[in-house]
Amino acid sequence: xxxxxxxxxxxxxxxxxxxxxxxxxxxxxxxxxxxxxxxxxxxxxxxxxxxxxxxxxxxxxxxxxxxxxxxxxxxxxxxxxxxxxxxxxxxxxxxxxxxxxxxxxxxxxxxxxxxxxxxxxxxxxxxxxxxxxxxxxxxxxxxxxxxxxxxxxxxxxxxxxxxxxxxxxxxxxxxxxxxxxxxxxxxxxxxxxxxxxxxxxxxxxxxxxxxxxxxxxxxxxxxxxxxxxxxxxxxxxxxxxxxxxxxxxxxxxxxxxxxxxxxxxxxxxxxxxxxxxxxxxxxxxxxxxxxxxxxxxxxxxxxxxxxxxxxxxxxxxxxxxxxxxxxxxxxxxxxxxxxxxxxxxxxxxxxxxxxxxxxxxxxxxxxxxxxxxxxxxxxxxxxxxxxxxxxxxxxxxxxxxxxxxxxxxxxxxxxxxxxxxxxxxxxxxxxxxxxxxxxxxxxxxxxxxxxxxxxxxxxxxxxxxxxxxxxxxxxxxxxxxxxxxxxxxxxxxxxxxxxxxxxxxxxxxxxxxxxxxxxxxxxxxxxxxxxxxxxxxxxxxxxxxxxxxxxxxxxxxxxxxxxxxxxxxxxxxxxxxxxxxxxxxxxxxxxxxxxxxxxxxxxxxxx
Numbered sequence: 001x002x003x004x005x006x007x008x009x010x011x012x013x014x015x016x017x018x019x020x021x022x023x024x025x026x027x028x029x030x031x032x033x034x035x036x037x038x039x040x041x042x043x044x045x046x047x048x049x050x051x052x053x054x055x056x057x058x059x060x061x062x063x064x065x066x067x068x069x070x071x072x073x074x075x076x077x078x079x080x081x082x083x084x085x086x087x088x089x090x091x092x093x094x095x096x097x098x099x100x101x102x103x104x105x106x107x108x109x110x111x112x113x114x115x116x117x118x119x120x121x122x123x124x125x126x127x128x129x130x131x132x133x134x135x136x137x138x139x140x141x142x143x144x145x146x147x148x149x150x151x152x153x154x155x156x157x158x159x160x161x162x163x164x165x166x167x168x169x170x171x172x173x174x175x176x177x178x179x180x181x182x183x184x185x186x187x188x189x190x191x192x193x194x195x196x197x198x199x200x201x202x203x204x205x206x207x208x209x210x211x212x213x214x215x216x217x218x219x220x221x222x223x224x225x226x227x228x229x230x231x232x233x234x235x236x237x238x239x240x241x242x243x244x245x246x247x248x249x250x251x252x253x254x255x256x257x258x259x260x261x262x263x264x265x266x267x268x269x270x271x272x273x274x275x276x277x278x279x280x281x282x283x284x285x286x287x288x289x290x291x292x293x294x295x296x297x298x299x300x301x302x303x304x305x306x307x308x309x310x311x312x313x314x315x316x317x318x319x320x321x322x323x324x325x326x327x328x329x330x331x332x333x334x335x336x337x338x339x340x341x342x343x344x345x346x347x348x349x350x351x352x353x354x355x356x357x358x359x360x361x362x363x364x365x366x367x368x369x370x371x372x373x374x375x376x377x378x379x380x381x382x383x384x385x386x387x388x389x390x391x392x393x394x395x396x397x398x399x400x401x402x403x404x405x406x407x408x409x410x411x412x413x414x415x416x417x418x419x420x421x422x423x424x425x426x427x428x429x430x431x432x433x434x435x436x437x438x439x440x441x442x443x444x445x446x447x448x449x450x451x452x453x454x455x456x457x458x459x460x461x462x463x464x465x466x467x468x469x470x471x472x473x474x475x476x477x478x479x480x481x482x483x484x485x486x487x488x489x490x491x492x493x494x495x496x497x498x499x500x501x502x503x504x505x506x507x508x509x510x511x512x513x514x515x516x517x518x519x520x521x522x523x524x525x526x527x528x529x530x531x532x533x534x535x536x537x538x539x540x541x542x543x544x545x546x547x548x549x550x551x552x553x554x555x556x557x558x559x560x561x562x563x564x565x566x567x568x569x570x571x572x573x574x575x576x577x578x579x580x581x582x583x584x585x586x587x588x589x590x591x592x593x594x595x596x597x598x599x600x601x602x603x604x605x606x607x
Contacts, residue, residue, distance in 0.1 A: 030194035036201060041147040044081055048525040051078040054131055062168055064200035070223055072134040075105040078524055079127045083152050087125040091153040093141050094160040098132035101400050103449035106440035106518060112410035115440045120426040122545040135223060137167035138250030139188060145254055149261045155422050156258055157413055158267040161359045162399055165233055165243045165352035172230030172239055181246040225460040232350040234283060248362050255370035264422055266413060267367050268375035272354040272399040274342040275391030279319035279349035280461045319348035335387045351461055354399050373420050380412040396453055407436050440518045443478025444485060444495045451486040477502050513540055520549055527557035534566055543573035561591045568600060
């Protein structure tokens with residue numbers, strides 16, 4: 001190598017390396033100064049730092065400006081900041097269905113499973129952490145995975161796929177970075193850099209509406225009405241193929257990450273309303289005209305066209321014709337033919353708020369390829385119907401289950417985890433019938449959710465133009481409290497506590513226990529809520545489960561004699577004699593003249 005050539009190599013290396021060194025220096029400086037921070041998935045509760053929760057602002061990490069993000073957040077639920085030894089910890093990922101919309105956390109996959117598992121394993125510490133968030137798709141799932149791995153879950157549960165086209169960063173969304181999955185993935189990775197986020201922040205006013213900075217807040221109507229930039233995505237079109245590719249790549253990446261970390265993953269097939277949700281936008285203009293225009297919410301009157309004409313139009317791509325064909329075949333008793341037609345109608349519907357059939361194929365293929373456990377939610381729903389066709393008996397509108405449907409979803413995951421050996425041997429077997437009767441959904445949650453559904457379906461795409469929601473007049477205490485919550489006259493906790501008090505006055509022990517446990521699980525640092533739940537469990541002869549709640553009450557109110565007496569009662573009934581005796585001795589140290597504690601201790605000592 002000549003000296004001249006050596007100098008050229010050195011100068012070239014300096015020319016290339018200097019900007020990289022400068023970039024690394026600026027990035028390090030920004031990190032040290034904590035400039036342009038990225039919203040974390042989990043945050044520590046500042047009041048009770050022993051607990052953490054999902055960050056209510058985490059959706060902002062996908063936008064260059066916080067105000068551009070939609071007003072959606074992960075339901076607040078607390079878990080231990082440091083995973084206690086022996087804890088069974090499960091994390092849930094997905095969109096609004098995984099989050100339990102519109103009924104809230106109690107109807108969610110995390111809420112129903114946590115309640116059931118705590119009943120089954122009363123001596124274990126059980127945490128089911130939800131990271132489910134409305135309007136997000138597989139990009140968010142992959143983006144969250146690193147932080148989920150860091151909290152050391154024993155399993156991850158995934159129910160997602162409906163938001164791939166029109167969710168945040170979806171190929172047809174108004175909140176998209178790019179219509180190309182490759183470009184979007186690049187931008188997602190760049191957003192991990194402080195320097196990139198700083199440049200985005202500085203340039204955001206000039207590029208508003210580009211690169212995921214468009215706002216969903218400024219327009220009237222529901223999020224569904226604001227988020228759908230591409231309202232027509234034909235089956236097999238370039239946008240459709242990009243959405244399919246996006247889901248396939250991201251799901252494979254997600255499952256591979258967990259496999260590399262040695263974390264079992266349970267990924268579920270998807271369900272939506274086949275029989276009672278007509279297509280939103282027909283896939284064939286001529287078909288829409290022949291059928292009398294595209295349908296909106298639910299079924300509609302028949303077109304009167306001959307069966308052969310319907311079959312021809314459906315074959316040409318008319319979603320409306322396929323839907324009516326399904327209705328006619330079902331009425332004629334041709335269940336298999338009806339299901340095929342209904343699924344074709346959903347796949348031809350150009351407004352992509354429901355995942356197409358192909359997505360369940362992708363889920364099955366990806367689970368097999370990456371060693372994940374497949375949870376066949378689709379089959380579970382079909383088995384719960386009269387003829388194997390999913391409709392509004394289990395689905396509230398186009399895709400969100402009703403409360404019965406949400407239980408089937410949670411039960412399918414529970415069955416799959418038990419079958420795979422992902423759960424310890426149960427101390428108490430809680431069958432589906434018992435678990436369904438104890439779901440953590442109160443009357444307030446039920447009616448609040450129903451009111452939200454009425455509001456949702458009073459806007460596009462369920463109506464051509466928004467109409468004023470008409471809510472039924474409340475007739476019961478549950479309805480009145482649900483309406484008060486909907487009208488923002490009370491907050492969630494106040495509504496639940498008033499309902500609990502109402503049940504206490506009326507001696508409805510079953511519902512009193514349900515709401516007591518809902519509140520105790522929502523506020524693990526509230527000594528009074530833990531004590532109330534513990535007492536209710538003792539009355540229900542569930543003493544070992546009561547111990548868990550009373551120990552929490554004791555942690556946050558250590559000198560309360562009434563808590564210690566209840567705790568000792570639960571311990572003794574559960575066979576925990578040593579702990580019961582120690583608790584009684586503590587009670588007598590605080591109140592030596594307490595006759596109840598004296599009597600219980602004498603009985604324990606055989607005197």
